Amino acid sequence: MSAYFEELDYRPTPIGALSLRRRRDLKSGEDIFEIKLGDDFLMSSLFTASEIALARLGLGAVQGPGLDVVVGGLGLGYTAKAVLEHNNVASLLVVDALAAVIDWHNEGLVPLGRELTADPRCHFVHGDFFALAASVAGFDAAAPGRRFDAVLVDIDHSPDALLDSRNAAFYGEDGLVRLATHLRPGGAFGLWSNDRPDDAFTARLARVFANARAEEVTFHNPLQDSPFTQTVYLGTKRAMAAS
Numbered sequence: 001m002s003a004y005f006e007e008l009d010y011r012p013t014p015i016g017a018l019s020l021r022r023r024r025d026l027k028s029g030e031d032i033f034e035i036k037l038g039d040d041f042l043m044s045s046l047f048t049a050s051e052i053a054l055a056r057l058g059l060g061a062v063q064g065p066g067l068d069v070v071v072g073g074l075g076l077g078y079t080a081k082a083v084l085e086h087n088n089v090a091s092l093l094v095v096d097a098l099a100a101v102i103d104w105h106n107e108g109l110v111p112l113g114r115e116l117t118a119d120p121r122c123h124f125v126h127g128d129f130f131a132l133a134a135s136v137a138g139f140d141a142a143a144p145g146r147r148f149d150a151v152l153v154d155i156d157h158s159p160d161a162l163l164d165s166r167n168a169a170f171y172g173e174d175g176l177v178r179l180a181t182h183l184r185p186g187g188a189f190g191l192w193s194n195d196r197p198d199d200a201f202t203a204r205l206a207r208v209f210a211n212a213r214a215e216e217v218t219f220h221n222p223l224q225d226s227p228f229t230q231t232v233y234l235g236t237k238r239a240m241a242a243s
Contacts (some may be wrong), residue, residue: 008109011100013037015164016102020109027222033076033110035101037163039202043075045111049219050192050230051075051154055082057087057215057232058152058190066090068146069181070139072129072153074101078111079154079192084119092122095129102126117132129155138182147184154192158231159201162193171201176235178207186239193231202233209235230232 006096006146007021016038025046035042043051059067065088071080083092096102102124105113116122124137133151137144149189159171169175170175179189189209197214205212212235221228 009100009104013098013100016040017221018098020100020104035075036138039179040157040163042163045076045078046222047219047228048076048078050217051078052082053215053217054152054154054190054192054232055079055086056186057234058150059083059237061188061190061234062186063090064149067149069093070095070148070151071072072133072151073155074105074124074216075154076110077105077116079152080116080122081112084116084122089121089151091155092119093125094122095127095132095139097126097128098161099126130152130167133170133179133182134175141172147182148187149184150188150190151179151183152190158193159191159198171204173207176204179236180208180237183237185237187237189233189235189237191233193233195231196229197231197233205233205235212236 004024006022008022010017010019019036021034021036025034031087033045067089068091069083069089071083071092074080074094076156080094082094083089104110105116106126108114130138138146142148156167162168172223197216202212215232215234216229217232218227218229
C-alpha cells in the first residue's frame with residue numbers, strides 16, 4: 001500500500017460493507033483514520049469536536065463520584081476517551097453492533113485502541129444498542145436491570161437519518177421512555193447528530209425528560225475551509241425528591 005493511503009480492514013456486514021482506512025493529509029502531514037459503511041463516512045479522526053462534546057456535555061449534566069456510563073457506538077473511540085478523562089467515572093460500557101470495530105480497538109489498528117483497552121474501567125460490549133435500550137435487562141448482561149448515570153449515543157447521522165431503518169423506534173417517544181428506565185434518578189441522556197438542532201426532536205425529549213435542550217457544536221471544517229455545526233441533544237431525568 002502507498003504511504004499516502006491504506007485500507008486497514010474490510011468486512012461485509014448485514015447493513016453494508018465496512019472498511020477502515022488510513023490516509024495521509026498532504027497539507028498537515030498527519031495520518032487521518034476513517035470508517036466507512038458502504039458509501040457513508042461513519043467517522044473520521046479529522047472531525048472529533050462534537051464526539052468529544054457529547055461526553056463533556058453529558059457528564060456535565062450529572063453529579064457525584066463513581067459514575068457509571070454507557071456509550072452507544074464505539075467508532076474511533078473519541079467519545080469513550082473523553083468519558084474516561086473524567087476522574088469521577090467508575091465504569092464505562094461501550095456498545096457496538098459491529099464486531100469489526102471492537103476488533104480494531106483490541107488489535108490496536110486505530111490510534112486510541114490501546115489506550116481504551118488498557119483502562120480497567122472500560123469494557124466493550126458487542127451488541128445491538130437499540131435492542132438493549134428497548135429491553136428490560138438493559139446494557140449489562142452480568143447485571144440485568146442495572147441503571148446508569150449517563151447514556152451517550154453516537155450511532156446514526158441524526159434522529160431522522162438512520163444507518164438502519166429498524167433504529168427508528170428508539171427516537172420516538174416510547175423508545176425514549178424505555179431508554180430512560182436505564183438511567184438513575186438525575187441521570188443524563190446525550191445524543192450526537194450531524195445536523196443542526198431539530199425543534200420537533202427537542203420537544204419530544206422534553207416530554208420524556210425533566211430537562212431537555214439542544215447544544216450546537218461549531219468547529220472549523222478544513223475540507224471546506226469554513227465553520228460547520230453539529231448538535232448534541234441532552235435530556236436529564238428527574239432527580240429523586242429529598243425525603
